[in-house]
Amino acid sequence: MSGTQPWGFTDDRGTEPVSARVPERVVAYVRAGAALLDLGVTPVAVYGSGHDGPVSDPAKAGGLDAAGVPYLGPGRALDEELLRESRPDLIVDVTYDGKSPYALDEAVADRLGVPLVALSVGNELTLPAILDRFGALSASLRAGTAVSTAAPADLTGGVEEAEAVLRGVAGRSGLTVLALSGAGPDQVHLARPQAWPELARLAALGVRLLDPGPGPGANWLTADWGRAAELRPDLILFDNRFHAVPPYETPPGTRLAAWNPETPPSPAAYARFFRELAEALVA
Incomplete structure (x- = not known):
């Protein structure tokens, strides 16, 4: 699949954002962004949650800082202009209740006209199922050239x-x-x-x-x-x-x-x- 083909992905709220092409500029909640980075997709920026402050939490960030991925601040107080300047064509968040994104108000994505995917990290899924869902999303995004790195040789991570x-x-x-x-x-x-x-x-x-x-x-x-x-x-x-x-x-x-x-x-x-x-x- 090339980055110019249509793209769609059903998230864990049952929402299926679609795009005319594979998203190439992903902005993500820091936890989700760190996972995507491990799985071969480099976000263009990440944001925090209501627990976070003006700098990224290294416990959540994984390899994002070393990869030079900018942190935009906590999601609920995020400067929308900073988000707009990142020119996202997809936002990736997590959900604990299967209904709402955790860290970013979905109205922000709506105002920007950017599709939002929220994957479950709550206890309605087992950990292996959660890892499988992030693996499936990353696989769908690795067809986009701008955000893709060479896929890791072993996506199971040991x-x-x-x-x-x-x-x-x-x-x-x-x-x-x-x-x-x-x-x-x-x-x-x-x-x-x-x-x-x-x-x-x-x-x-x-x-x-x-x-x-x-x-x-x-x-x-x-x-x-x-x-x-x-x-x-x-x-x-x-x-x-x-x-x-x-x-x-x-x-x-x-x-x-x-x-x-x-x-x-x-x-x-x-x-x-x-x-x-x-x-x-x-x-």
Whole structure:
């Protein structure tokens, strides 16, 4: 397929943007853009979410900074003129509810007359299904010459091998793991494993993830650090994004490892995460 042929792609809201040709200038939410870069499609620019600030969060950005992809600022406060100057012919966002793009108001894309694709990263899909969807989108876009790089030789990113290593380590170590996001000295958000596709995947690979127990919140149980300590995890996966804070209170001897709840949804990015976790479990 050449870049001059018609293009269409049904996103995870059931919306099918169409174009007279394959989009060549993609602007994306930073998490989505980092995944596309791993998959052989280089965005012309990226933007952040309401959690982000005026500079890009390296935890989300993957290889975007090294590739020289400009960051336009947080999506909900994005200067539309900056977006217009990027001359996008496609915007790629994510969705958690299957209805609305997460980081950019769709009205912005409408005003610019630019189609918007939103791919699900919520728990209605498994992590392998999420990776497959980003792979399918990138494959459809690699026909566009301006945004395409040479497709990586191995688009699986070594994720299957990394999963095999983690499965073996998890089975031998038996360590308990608690995933959390620090909110300050008096508050922490404790992740409910089945609410997060990557945590559910870890559990399927044999990692002994701790559930924080009953209480409000579908994705997190918000509590104090004492509650995290009471669960007595052997290892804490802590949110390493800019807006989160490091663990304030942990039981003696608890190991720490970084977790990015917005890891770019590419096989390469998750392979790195799985390998790092495997190393932490045997450290």
